[in-house]
Amino acid sequence: MAEYKPIRKVVSGNYAAAYAVKHARVQVVAAYPITPQTSIIEKIAEFIANGEADIQYVPVESEHSAMAATIGASATGARAFTATASQGLALMHEMLHWASGARLPIVMVEVNRALAPPWSVWDDQTDSLAQRDTGWMQFYAENNQEVYDGVLMAFKIAEQVNVPIMVIESAFILSHTYDVVEMIPQELVDEFLPPRKPLYTLTDFDNPKAIGALATPDDYYEFRYKLAKAHEEAKKIIKDVGKEFGERFGRDYSDMIEKYRTDDADFIFLGMGSLMGTVKEAVDRLRDEGYKVGAAKVRWFRPFPKEELYELAKKVDGIAVVDRNFSFGQEGILFTEAKGALYNTSARPLMKNYIVGLGGRDFTLNDVRKIAEDMKGLIERGELDEEVEWYHLKR
Amino acid sequence: MAESPFKADIERVQKEYSEKMTPGAIVYIPGSSVVNKTGSWRVFMPDFNRDKCVRCYLCYIYCPEPAIYLDEENYPVFDYDYCKGCGICANECPVDAIVMVRESK
Amino acid sequence: MEIPESVKKRLTLPAEEYFYAGHTACQGCGASLGLRYVLKAYGRKTIVTIPACCSTIIAGAWPYSTLDVPLFHTAFATTGAVISGIEAALKAMGYKVKGEDGVMVVGWAGDGGTADIGLQALSGFLERGHDAVYIMYDNEAYMNTGIQRSGSTPYGAWTTNTPGGKRHFLEKRHKKKVIDIVIAHEIPYAATASVAYPEDFIRKLKKARNIPGPSFIQLFAPCPTGWRSPTDKSIEIARLAVQTAYFPLFEYENGKYKINMPNPKKEPKPIEEFLKLQGRFKYMTKEDVQILQEWVNRQWEKLKKLAEVFG
Numbered sequence: 001m002a003e004y005k006p007i008r009k010v011v012s013g014n015y016a017a018a019y020a021v022k023h024a025r026v027q028v029v030a031a032y033p034i035t036p037q038t039s040i041i042e043k044i045a046e047f048i049a050n051g052e053a054d055i056q057y058v059p060v061e062s063e064h065s066a067m068a069a070t071i072g073a074s075a076t077g078a079r080a081f082t083a084t085a086s087q088g089l090a091l092m093h094e095m096l097h098w099a100s101g102a103r104l105p106i107v108m109v110e111v112n113r114a115l116a117p118p119w120s121v122w123d124d125q126t127d128s129l130a131q132r133d134t135g136w137m138q139f140y141a142e143n144n145q146e147v148y149d150g151v152l153m154a155f156k157i158a159e160q161v162n163v164p165i166m167v168i169e170s171a172f173i174l175s176h177t178y179d180v181v182e183m184i185p186q187e188l189v190d191e192f193l194p195p196r197k198p199l200y201t202l203t204d205f206d207n208p209k210a211i212g213a214l215a216t217p218d219d220y221y222e223f224r225y226k227l228a229k230a231h232e233e234a235k236k237i238i239k240d241v242g243k244e245f246g247e248r249f250g251r252d253y254s255d256m257i258e259k260y261r262t263d264d265a266d267f268i269f270l271g272m273g274s275l276m277g278t279v280k281e282a283v284d285r286l287r288d289e290g291y292k293v294g295a296a297k298v299r300w301f302r303p304f305p306k307e308e309l310y311e312l313a314k315k316v317d318g319i320a321v322v323d324r325n326f327s328f329g330q331e332g333i334l335f336t337e338a339k340g341a342l343y344n345t346s347a348r349p350l351m352k353n354y355i356v357g358l359g360g361r362d363f364t365l366n367d368v369r370k371i372a373e374d375m376k377g378l379i380e381r382g383e384l385d386e387e388v389e390w391y392h393l394k395r
Numbered sequence: 396m397a398e399s400p401f402k403a404d405i406e407r408v409q410k411e412y413s414e415k416m417t418p419g420a421i422v423y424i425p426g427s428s429v430v431n432k433t434g435s436w437r438v439f440m441p442d443f444n445r446d447k448c449v450r451c452y453l454c455y456i457y458c459p460e461p462a463i464y465l466d467e468e469n470y471p472v473f474d475y476d477y478c479k480g481c482g483i484c485a486n487e488c489p490v491d492a493i494v495m496v497r498e499s500k
Numbered sequence: 501m502e503i504p505e506s507v508k509k510r511l512t513l514p515a516e517e518y519f520y521a522g523h524t525a526c527q528g529c530g531a532s533l534g535l536r537y538v539l540k541a542y543g544r545k546t547i548v549t550i551p552a553c554c555s556t557i558i559a560g561a562w563p564y565s566t567l568d569v570p571l572f573h574t575a576f577a578t579t580g581a582v583i584s585g586i587e588a589a590l591k592a593m594g595y596k597v598k599g600e601d602g603v604m605v606v607g608w609a610g611d612g613g614t615a616d617i618g619l620q621a622l623s624g625f626l627e628r629g630h631d632a633v634y635i636m637y638d639n640e641a642y643m644n645t646g647i648q649r650s651g652s653t654p655y656g657a658w659t660t661n662t663p664g665g666k667r668h669f670l671e672k673r674h675k676k677k678v679i680d681i682v683i684a685h686e687i688p689y690a691a692t693a694s695v696a697y698p699e700d701f702i703r704k705l706k707k708a709r710n711i712p713g714p715s716f717i718q719l720f721a722p723c724p725t726g727w728r729s730p731t732d733k734s735i736e737i738a739r740l741a742v743q744t745a746y747f748p749l750f751e752y753e754n755g756k757y758k759i760n761m762p763n764p765k766k767e768p769k770p771i772e773e774f775l776k777l778q779g780r781f782k783y784m785t786k787e788d789v790q791i792l793q794e795w796v797n798r799q800w801e802k803l804k805k806l807a808e809v810f811g
Contacts, residue, residue, distance in 0.1 A: 068578035069581045209571075427565055456511075483734055
């Protein structure tokens with residue numbers, strides 16, 4: 001193994017994604033432009049134009065076709081990538097099921113953006129969480145470094161379990177904000193991520209395969225079970241790959257939930273994506289003031305790390321679930337998931353859901369402090385005032 | 396009379412197919428449809444008069460199954476395992492060497 | 501199928517068979533015949549993509565396949581996009597695509613999947629210039645879902661959602677000219693073909709193989725079930741569609757039109773010849789027939805003019 005000397009670049013989250021695509025030696029990119037994803041595909045196009053990347057680029061006419069073309073490329077045997085956001089992801093919905101059902105290890109960067117109407121181009125997780133049941137794995141990045149690392153790990157994981165992966169970043173907060181990203185020299189990426197070995201290809205002309213045929217009620221059920229099992233098995237592979245990544249490159253991803261100062265915490269914040277950067281910073285300040293708080297960042301929403309959540313939940317009195325998303329008629333989506341994951345366990349912390357930051361509303365250190373104060377009071381009184389609070393509401 | 400060209404394929408499919416639940420529902424034996432004997436659908440069957448046949452092969456060309464193959468003397472043979480009895484062959488035969496008759500089972 | 505060499509010479513089609521019996525197409529299905537011809541023309545190094553349509557079923561339910569070539573089943577709207585992705589991947593992986601020894605990437609979609617829900621993806625495929633062949637097998641309605649009208653259903657046709665009845669609720673719009681939409685993209689090669697003229701169809705398929713860029717063939721494929729026609733008349737009906745100039749055979753190659761009618765000198769037969777064999781047209785009044793005839797005449801005159809000016 002060659003010695004790892006990172007290459008530091010100041011890039012946006014989108015450029016971090018594009019560099020990772022280049023370093024992963026992706027062979028086919030099919031994508032359609034949508035704000036705030038565009039600079040990913042622009043950068044990839046630039047790499048191709050400059051001769052820095054050997055990628056077949058298919059400028060499709062819609063996101064539905066973007067996913068369809070990516071599926072065609074992946075089924076043929078190529079390493080394939082696409083990127084989208086919001087409305088585009090919603091338009092892809094049908095084909096997301098196709099990618100997972102056909103067991104294609106596609107990696108897609110999804111830039112979290114609010115769904116219209118009213119029109120919004122800003123951060124909101126409802127778009128990706130609405131794709132929860134498509135059979136895709138979902139990785140939520142907190143910062144630009146995690147976007148870059150996430151894409152590289154995603155290919156390695158997806159190609160082992162034959163399940164597609166969405167690497168998700170926040171609109172503008174990550175996609176267009178520049179930060180230092182430690183990139184990995186190409187030869188070391190190549191060692192970490194060897195060429196894809198497909199489960200099947202469409203180029204096996206001597207032993208032709210048919211993919212995606214109709215299955216009767218006698219068989220369909222078992223194919224679904226296989227996909228369900230693949231998600232379960234992926235948990236170990238995620239941990240192994242995350243650990244290997246840490247050993248090679250110094251950033252460990254073996255935990256599906258990142259724990260930040262949770263060991264002796266009375267209560268924790270549970271959330272996903274870029275807002276957890278704010279939460280972690282707030283935790284430091286709250287700790288200085290004597291609050292015993294921690295942050296738990298759900299990196300992988302699918303498969304859902306319920307074992308890890310239980311280990312956390314059994315040690316705390318309360319969990320403040322911060323959701324930058326909402327399921328109408330119910331509550332924040334992570335909140336539902338977290339409660340559900342703990343139901344059959346002995347862990348019964350007080351749990352409250354804070355709906356924050358929808359459509360890009362700022363979520364600040366001060367907001368975290370207020371939530372902490374609220375949670376502290378609730379835990380002391382030992383009861384909830386309301387289960388779901390629309391935190392920023394102009395009353 | 397020559398054997399059905401699909402006979403070997405049927406044996407292969409039956410032998411190889413262990414009902415493996417392949418991830419992604421991959422069908423890995425091409426042409427495995429031959430185990431499905433669609434001849435049972437037939438109501439009318441082609442009755443072939445070899446003496447009239449001029450070996451123009453229109454019946455072979457237009458068979459949608461395909462359920463017509465050729466014998467050693469290059470005359471058409473009707474594969475009743477698969478022939479659904481559509482009657483296109485009889486309709487297209489320029490010399491009326493094929494007539495459709497009600498199947499007696 | 502093993503065909504003796506002496507016979508191969510006399511056959512007008514390639515003897516090799518990559519389309520196997522045991523499939524579940526209806527009796528007298530034009531689409532299954534069309535797919536058989538496509539595979540005869542292109543042989544083993546062919547990747548077929550099939551969206552939701554009758555051919556999904558014809559090609560086989562798991563674990564069976566009717567095809568002896570790689571096959572990708574896909575969602576209804578995506579044929580044009582999936583073949584684009586396959587072509588791009590083949591190129592990325594270093595395969596030769598199209599040409600005599602190249603891999604043939606074939607999209608095989610019905611008229612609903614082409615004229616309606618798949619039109620956008622088709623347009624994208626054509627406009628981007630991928631080296632693949634898109635074949636629209638045209639049976640003039642959504643047959644797999646149970647005979648509902650599509651953009652390609654002709655004027656006066658009964659379908660299950662244009663059911664005739666007291667208020668004479670039949671298809672009131674003329675057939676969408678998908679081939680004209682395709683030609684508007686100025687692709688290198690587009691053609692119409694018919695299952696009744698397999699030699700012409702296979703010649704066109706082979707031409708498409710050797711012309712770089714996207715090719716499109718609209719194949720007329722009768723459906724006895726949906727057309728309420730006798731199963732043995734499929735070829736006869738397809739032949740009459742050509743002879744009445746309802747579905748004329750022609751090619752568009754690098755900007756030039758060429759009509760390929762079997763008897764170029766003959767005037768087209770009256771449209772009734774084509775209509776009378778099919779139950780789907782039995783609700784048409786004399787006026788309806790006249791309206792359809794005028795449409796046919798108009799299209800035919802236009803085509804002849806195009807061939808004359810851009811021949």
